[in-house]
Amino acid sequence: MTSTSPPPPALTAAELISSVLALRPRLAVFDCDGTLWEGDAGKDFLYWEVEHGVLPPPVAAAVIPRYRDYEAGRVPEDVMCGEMVQIHAGLPVADLERAGEEFFATLIYPRIFPEMMDLVARLAETGCELWAVSSTNEWVVRAGARRFGIPGDRILAASVRSRDGRATDELVRVPTDGGKVTAIREVIGRVPDAVFGNSLHDFDMMEMARAAFAIAPNSGLEAAARQRAWPVFRPELLRQEPSPRWTRSSHEGSS
Numbered sequence: 330m331t332s333t334s335p336p337p338p339a340l341t342a343a344e345l346i347s348s349v350l351a352l353r354p355r356l357a358v359f360d361c362d363g364t365l366w367e368g369d370a371g372k373d374f375l376y377w378e379v380e381h382g383v384l385p386p387p388v389a390a391a392v393i394p395r396y397r398d399y400e401a402g403r404v405p406e407d408v409m410c411g412e413m414v415q416i417h418a419g420l421p422v423a424d425l426e427r428a429g430e431e432f433f434a435t436l437i438y439p440r441i442f443p444e445m446m447d448l449v450a451r452l453a454e455t456g457c458e459l460w461a462v463s464s465t466n467e468w469v470v471r472a473g474a475r476r477f478g479i480p481g482d483r484i485l486a487a488s489v490r491s492r493d494g495r496a497t498d499e500l501v502r503v504p505t506d507g508g509k510v511t512a513i514r515e516v517i518g519r520v521p522d523a524v525f526g527n528s529l530h531d532f533d534m535m536e537m538a539r540a541a542f543a544i545a546p547n548s549g550l551e552a553a554a555r556q557r558a559w560p561v562f563r564p565e566l567l568r569q570e571p572s573p574r575w576t577r578s579s580h581e582g583s584s
Contacts, residue, residue, distance in 0.1 A: 342444040345542070345562045346451055352540055354457050354522030358513065359449070360534075361463040361470055361486075363527035364544045365477060367440040367566055371465035371487075372396075374432050375413055383428050388416050406530065410464040411503045414487045417466075418498040422491045429468030437473060442564035445525075445544065449477045459483060460521075462512060462534065464505035485512040509534040526550065535559070 340348065349357075362369050375396060379389040392412075399409040417425055452459060460483045461474040467486035474484055490499040504512040510533045513521065524531070524538035529549040535541035536557075543554040543561045554561055 339561045339563045342447070342562070342565070345444065345560070346448050348560060349448060349523060349540075349542065350451060350455065352523060353455070354452065354540070356458045356460070356517070356519055356521045357452055357523045358460045358462055358517075358521040358525070358534065358538070359445075359477075359479075360509075360524075360526040360528075360531045360544075361461055361473060362465055363547075364525050364531070365445050365449075365461070366437055366442060366473065367545075367564070368437075369465075370433070370437050370469050370473065371410070371413060371463075373436060374429070374466065374469050377432050377436065378428060381428070383420075383424075384416060392416055406464070407503050407505050407508060410487050410505055411500050414466045414489050414496075414503075415498040415500065417489070417496040420496050422494055422496055425468045425496060426471075429466070430472045433469055433472035433476075437469075438476065440566070441473075441476065442544075442566055444562070444564050446477055449479070453478050457522075460485065460513075460517060462504050462509050463487070464503060464508075464530065485509075485516055505530050507533045510537055513537070529553065 359365055362371060375392065378384055379393065384392070395404065395412065396409065398404045449459060459479045461470055461479050462485045463470045464487050467484060467488040470486040471481050471484050485502065485504050487503045488501040490497050490501055502508065502512050509531065513534060521538045523540045523542065524535045525542045525544050526535050527544050527550060528547050532550065532553055541559045543550050543559050545563055546554055546561060551561065
């Protein structure tokens with residue numbers, strides 16, 4: 330029988346920071362959901378805004394079944410992530426920014442990985458240029474990145490154009506899978522020295538980087554990381570009791 334060697338041990342927080350700083354990166358790119366904080370903020374925000382009446386009732390009624398189709402594999406990732414920003418067409422951008430901030434402050438902030446916040450701060454001290462790249466909507470990503478000291482003009486997230494202070498349904502970008510690489514090339518225009526991700530949706534941009542780090546990787550990315558000898562780090566928060574998250578309630582109905 331052929332034996333399978335066990336995966337290498339994950340880095341400690343101190344080892345992660347020292348390994349990254351040793352590279353002396355000038356440009357570092359971070360995925361957000363599952364990498365800087367625990368869980369899927371894009372999904373949680375969708376249910377949160379439905380429950381809080383952010384979306385018009387007809388839109389809210391239609392988007393939940395659509396999201397279930399996505400979870401069942403009947404809607405592609407990039408299509409669903411695009412629709413999750415397009416559904417805000419006609420709403421004031423200022424209201425969406427306030428909603429993103431309120432949501433992040435109450436639901437996602439407790440789920441931030443402290444070790445990653447420490448790492449980002451240490452990189453900032455060295456003068457490293459920091460970017461956040463995510464398929465979650467820009468209103469939530471911007472609210473989260475601000476906690477890490479990442480400027481609003483260094484965010485590449487799912488977004489639509491605005492007109493007269495209101496969101497439209499015209500997509501600007503949906504950075505997921507290969508779309509993350511496209512966004513980095515078009516906007517940043519340089520190869521990152523270090524990229525951090527947690528899922529196969531981050532694989533393409535991790536592979537383009539000079540160095541890649543798998544943070545709390547799912548099984549698919551962990552296998553890829555093992556093949557490519559990418560360091561793995563598992564935040565302490567994931568080994569503790571579950572963090573607060575949005576609970577889908579009766580607005581979903583029965584499945």
